Amino acid sequence: MVTERRLGTEDNPDIIDQSKSVNVPAEELSIDAPEQTFEESMIDAMEITIGDEEISFDEPEEEIQADIPFDANLVEYLDDSILGSLSNKLINSVENDKESRKEWEKTYTDGLKYLGMRFDEQRSQPFEGSSGVIHPILSEAVTQFQAQAYKELLPAQGPIKTQVIGQRDMNKEMQAERVCEFMNYYIMNEMPEYDPDLDQLLFYLPLSGSAFKKVYYDAAKNRPVSKFIPAEDLLVPYNATDLLSAERVTHVVSMSNNEVRKMQLSGFYADIELKDSEQIIRDDIDKEIDKIQGVEPDYSDDEQRKLYEIHTVEDIEGFEDVDEMGETTGLKLPYIITIDDSTQQILSIRRNYNPEDPLRNKINYFVQYKFLPGLGFYGLGLSHMIGGLSKASTSILRQLIDAGTLSNLPAGFKARGIRIRDEASPLQPGEFRDVDAPGGALRDSLMPLPYKEPSNVLFSLLGLLVDSGKRFAAIADMNIGDANAAMPVGTTVALLEKGTKVMSAIHKRLHYAQKNEFKILARIFQEFLPPVYPYETGSGSREVKVQDFDQRIDVIPVSDPNIFSMSQRVIMAQELLTMVQSAPELHGPQGIYEAYRRMYAALGVDNIESLLVPPADTTPQPVDAGIENSGLLQGIPQQAFPEQNHEAHVEAHKTLFLTQAVIMNPQLQSVIIAHVMQHLQFMANQMAEQQLPPEVQQQIQQQMQQAQQLDPQAQAELQKQIQSIIESYSSPILAQLSAEFLQSVQPPQQDDPLVQIRQQELGLRDKEIEMKNQQFMAKEEQDAMEKGAELQLQQQKADQQAMIGNEKNEIAKQRLQQQAELKLVDLQARMNK
Numbered sequence: 001m002v003t004e005r006r007l008g009t010e011d012n013p014d015i016i017d018q019s020k021s022v023n024v025p026a027e028e029l030s031i032d033a034p035e036q037t038f039e040e041s042m043i044d045a046m047e048i049t050i051g052d053e054e055i056s057f058d059e060p061e062e063e064i065q066a067d068i069p070f071d072a073n074l075v076e077y078l079d080d081s082i083l084g085s086l087s088n089k090l091i092n093s094v095e096n097d098k099e100s101r102k103e104w105e106k107t108y109t110d111g112l113k114y115l116g117m118r119f120d121e122q123r124s125q126p127f128e129g130s131s132g133v134i135h136p137i138l139s140e141a142v143t144q145f146q147a148q149a150y151k152e153l154l155p156a157q158g159p160i161k162t163q164v165i166g167q168r169d170m171n172k173e174m175q176a177e178r179v180c181e182f183m184n185y186y187i188m189n190e191m192p193e194y195d196p197d198l199d200q201l202l203f204y205l206p207l208s209g210s211a212f213k214k215v216y217y218d219a220a221k222n223r224p225v226s227k228f229i230p231a232e233d234l235l236v237p238y239n240a241t242d243l244l245s246a247e248r249v250t251h252v253v254s255m256s257n258n259e260v261r262k263m264q265l266s267g268f269y270a271d272i273e274l275k276d277s278e279q280i281i282r283d284d285i286d287k288e289i290d291k292i293q294g295v296e297p298d299y300s301d302d303e304q305r306k307l308y309e310i311h312t313v314e315d316i317e318g319f320e321d322v323d324e325m326g327e328t329t330g331l332k333l334p335y336i337i338t339i340d341d342s343t344q345q346i347l348s349i350r351r352n353y354n355p356e357d358p359l360r361n362k363i364n365y366f367v368q369y370k371f372l373p374g375l376g377f378y379g380l381g382l383s384h385m386i387g388g389l390s391k392a393s394t395s396i397l398r399q400l401i402d403a404g405t406l407s408n409l410p411a412g413f414k415a416r417g418i419r420i421r422d423e424a425s426p427l428q429p430g431e432f433r434d435v436d437a438p439g440g441a442l443r444d445s446l447m448p449l450p451y452k453e454p455s456n457v458l459f460s461l462l463g464l465l466v467d468s469g470k471r472f473a474a475i476a477d478m479n480i481g482d483a484n485a486a487m488p489v490g491t492t493v494a495l496l497e498k499g500t501k502v503m504s505a506i507h508k509r510l511h512y513a514q515k516n517e518f519k520i521l522a523r524i525f526q527e528f529l530p531p532v533y534p535y536e537t538g539s540g541s542r543e544v545k546v547q548d549f550d551q552r553i554d555v556i557p558v559s560d561p562n563i564f565s566m567s568q569r570v571i572m573a574q575e576l577l578t579m580v581q582s583a584p585e586l587h588g589p590q591g592i593y594e595a596y597r598r599m600y601a602a603l604g605v606d607n608i609e610s611l612l613v614p615p616a617d618t619t620p621q622p623v624d625a626g627i628e629n630s631g632l633l634q635g636i637p638q639q640a641f642p643e644q645n646h647e648a649h650v651e652a653h654k655t656l657f658l659t660q661a662v663i664m665n666p667q668l669q670s671v672i673i674a675h676v677m678q679h680l681q682f683m684a685n686q687m688a689e690q691q692l693p694p695e696v697q698q699q700i701q702q703q704m705q706q707a708q709q710l711d712p713q714a715q716a717e718l719q720k721q722i723q724s725i726i727e728s729y730s731s732p733i734l735a736q737l738s739a740e741f742l743q744s745v746q747p748p749q750q751d752d753p754l755v756q757i758r759q760q761e762l763g764l765r766d767k768e769i770e771m772k773n774q775q776f777m778a779k780e781e782q783d784a785m786e787k788g789a790e791l792q793l794q795q796q797k798a799d800q801q802a803m804i805g806n807e808k809n810e811i812a813k814q815r816l817q818q819q820a821e822l823k824l825v826d827l828q829a830r831m832n833k
Helices: 038-043 061-067 080-100 102-113 137-153 170-190 194-208 257-265 284-293 387-408 456-473 489-499 501-528 542-548 566-582 584-603 625-633 646-657 666-691 694-707 712-744 753-832
Strands: 002-007 016-022 047-050 053-056 160-164 210-218 223-230 248-256 304-314 333-340 346-351 366-370 412-414 446-448 553-557
Touching: 080 102, 080 248, 080 304, 080 333, 080 346, 102 194, 102 284, 102 387, 137 194, 137 387, 137 456, 137 501, 160 170, 170 194, 170 223, 170 501, 170 542, 170 553, 194 210, 194 223, 210 501, 223 501, 248 257, 257 304, 257 346, 366 501, 387 456, 501 553, 566 584, 625 646, 625 666, 646 666, 646 712, 666 712, 694 712
Parallel strands: none
Antiparallel strands: 002 016, 047 053, 160 553, 210 223, 210 366, 248 304, 304 333, 333 346, 412 446
């Protein structure tokens, strides 16, 4: 016998499959040896023809693996012994996973019994016909939560909104809008299971504490699917803490034989013969759910099969992980392995990682929704937290009803000899029945049992238990609307937080899980859906879809994690509107418009734009230089923009600056200079970019290209570095431009008008002083002249007097001389005598 190893598929039929064998008689076996060396025969597979059969020897293992498609079903390429060993190992692991959560299942089952949706009328304990009513505290809490969360997590416009990661610009904003519009459209229109599955998930969640979504691409439906999985149908190991780190996640799938056959024919499952399926054994949870619904399984129906879809990591022989040198590393690789429970045969083994991922991380398809975090992998629900209160409330309620029943229909003892007609039937209101008493008073022959009325203590205790459960489940009514209208906003918000702490925390956990679900869905949209939008977009071509899902846009739920009910949202919006209306000057038209818009949105009003007139856009826009000059003359600061003709604007503002009205107003001069400096800065930046050396320009371009792949913080740091380089070149240019402008707008040397007036006043005073000086000098001259004339007269008089004196002196001298001469003559005469 020669074994044929044909690994081929329809796409590659030349690969040999290990599972086939052909019995060939030895005498019919002929081998035409090719003219090759032994080494060449090891490289090129030898082909041997036996009749109509073509036989090839095994290729090296590395070449065989290289020829197997990455997404192929590896069951077709593995020996039965390997498959059997792997199946036994995984089935045992799944059974251990089931056993490890028995107590969780028991608590969940007990909680389902006290949901109150099934009324037990045939109770014989403590007496025949006793009450079987169940207190609705648990069902009320579940219903309230489901109604609130369903409306919040799936609004009419769609559950998804987007936000831009990193620096915002117009292109990213339009991209975010397109992604949000497309994902909401697809969820609300192309995925009909999303709405009912989420609705059902939110009902299961508070009961079990955990619920799951499986998000994947369904090749049969040719679209993404987000499927609800009850907690009882998803198994993890005992030591698992979350879905990402769990080494084994098992999805228990119930599938009809026809559906399994369809998957086999499509090539998704291996085309192997499966025995008739055994009757599926239902666990306690499934049985209790069937009782609540009032249905029973049809035990004659053997059309359903139970499959285990196991997302695990394994080191499969023949497909080991190898390093760059071709040596096995011993690393377990992620696989999705599907096993039929009844036959324990493996239907498919598929790789569950990205071939380009060097770390071989598994691809996650599951999302866990938790009601309360719990103490391990599975969350805790209301069944776990208030199940005891529900059980005690039900017991007390039944006691109260039974006590009332026994009090209204008492029983007791009667004397043996007394005979009552129709004693087996109870007395009807207004009926008198004949009694045969042997003698004595009738009351002496009858003794009723001492039944008590319903206990007030039990009634009070029931109210205490119910209030405790309601406070925990946060289903008590919020009495914020009955409060004083003048209550401060802070007090109102504090009351809201106090009454909704538990539910707000639960809603935040739902928000986190839904965000993870949307991220998986966005990845599937990017990988599997066509690269064009199915409709005309308003902000780009239809072909931009493949670029839109490029991880620059974060997909988040539209719901607010801090608000979980419409009443809470309305109260918050109303308080916001009151605050805005109390100080409209602080918020402006845009703030008032936004407050009213949020109020209408909280009330659920459609088409709000038809009710509200949006305020005029106050965002500064580039305008002409003349309009800027008009605003500057009014003292209104203007804004320069990079795309303007800065040189023309500077010239226009320079002309305005030199007008007499601006020259006379220093305040306007400062406003104009501040605006011109903006234009000069843009001019300097443009001139600096043109004057940058080629190597610097190339460096900046490379850095800008790298910035698109960095995180926002790194982008900001890189932008600062680029700006610093440009500033080092633009600063000297700005200094030169500023000096030239300031020099050009220097007006002719003119004094201030006040100074001129002062100078005129001083000139007049100088003239007056000069006139007075002239008058004084003239007077002084006149006085001097008069005084000179007088002095001259006096001099003349003096001269005349001197002359006269001289003459008198001369005359006197002459007289004296004559007298002397006479005396001399007389003396001489005397002497002569």
